[in-house]
Amino acid sequence: KVWVDGGYQATVWRRGAQHGIDVETITRRPAEKGFRPLPRRWVVERTFGWLMQHRRLARDYEALPQRSRAMVLWAMANTMSRRLAGESTQTWRD
Structure with missing residues (x-):
């Protein structure tokens, strides 16, 4: 989906x-003024946030769509394995 x-x-x-x-x-978006969160929008924004923690996805542009797809799958596998292992996100400031 x-x-x-x-x-x-x-x-x-x-x-x-x-x-x-x-x-x-x-x-x-609703016609009336003011803030109203859109349903399911936060899911997309959260996922983009997770992906942008991986430098290669934030900085480089792949030449082939297959490589780009592979990098996204790698980044999400990395994110999921860290969550399952209970590790925090790696920082680059150490």
Whole structure:
């Protein structure tokens, strides 16, 4: 399942369907003024935050999409294994 912003067009759903991915749009921003958190938006922002803790993903751009995908999978495996082992995130200031 993939959650996308309300600004995405129908091509995203068609492309997702071609690859067997369930695409769900989070609601568009409300018309009234003021702050209102969007559902599921925090999941995406939290995941981006976890990924940006890995320097290679924050600084380098891979030449091939397959390499970029591999680096994201590596970063998430690293994050999950650290959480399961009860280790804190490694700092670069030691």
